[in-house]
Amino acid sequence: MGVLDSAAVEKERHAMSLFSRFRSAPSRPKLHVGAGRARLEGWVNIDIQQIPGVDVVADVTQGLQFENVEAVFAEHFLEHLAIDDAIKFLLESHRVLGPGGWLRLSTPNLTWVWSTHYHPDGTADALRHEALVINRAFRGWRHQFLWNREILGEALAACGFEPVRWCRYGVSELPVFQGIERHETYIDVPDLPHVIIAEAAKGAPQPERLARFREIVQREILDHMAD
Numbered sequence: 260m261g262v263l264d265s266a267a268v269e270k271e272r273h274a275m276s277l278f279s280r281f282r283s284a285p286s287r288p289k290l291h292v293g294a295g296r297a298r299l300e301g302w303v304n305i306d307i308q309q310i311p312g313v314d315v316v317a318d319v320t321q322g323l324q325f326e327n328v329e330a331v332f333a334e335h336f337l338e339h340l341a342i343d344d345a346i347k348f349l350l351e352s353h354r355v356l357g358p359g360g361w362l363r364l365s366t367p368n369l370t371w372v373w374s375t376h377y378h379p380d381g382t383a384d385a386l387r388h389e390a391l392v393i394n395r396a397f398r399g400w401r402h403q404f405l406w407n408r409e410i411l412g413e414a415l416a417a418c419g420f421e422p423v424r425w426c427r428y429g430v431s432e433l434p435v436f437q438g439i440e441r442h443e444t445y446i447d448v449p450d451l452p453h454v455i456i457a458e459a460a461k462g463a464p465q466p467e468r469l470a471r472f473r474e475i476v477q478r479e480i481l482d483h484m485a486d
Contacts, residue, residue: 289301289329289332290303292333295308295310296312298313320351328357329356330361330436331352331360334365334440335442337406339401342480346414346472349418350418353420358461360461363426363431363436364456365455367453368452371454411457416465417473418465420461421460424459
């Protein structure tokens, strides 16, 4: 076995040890996905990068080795996934949540981005500038897909979440999510938040609705992204 193989085996053993420890804890685990450096105490902080404050290094699109989870929280994470990977993540979140479990997501609001970043009636100078700015919003920071309420609500429902409700920054009826957001904020416009914050409870699987949603996603976007 080579040096790289040994290192990979040791890394896998370490990860499995952490998973076992969190699974055997007396309380149900709470998962903070895409934690980065914004560690939440009392949560299992998960990220694809091995950086300070992260408890478990994992690619969540390949699965989460947890079950009977109390809550899943992902702040400014979903937009970094291609839409098909985002659906996989939502389904995996649904799977790992236990009875009465909730998911809370925050992600940039496509409607706000469009309304505030691009004005077709502007001057030529403004339009040149805004062409760069709106593309930065779509593609900067390794963004893959921006969501509005309508498509995010349908994705959550198709993945078996019911009810879905829209929240304000740091505000929740559930104590586990109160004051939880850490990401910087921008200026909202009236009745149009710059970030969508959704809370969704684990409900019954919806295989037919999921199949229809996946068919639409495949037809309208994925088929046009193939090589």
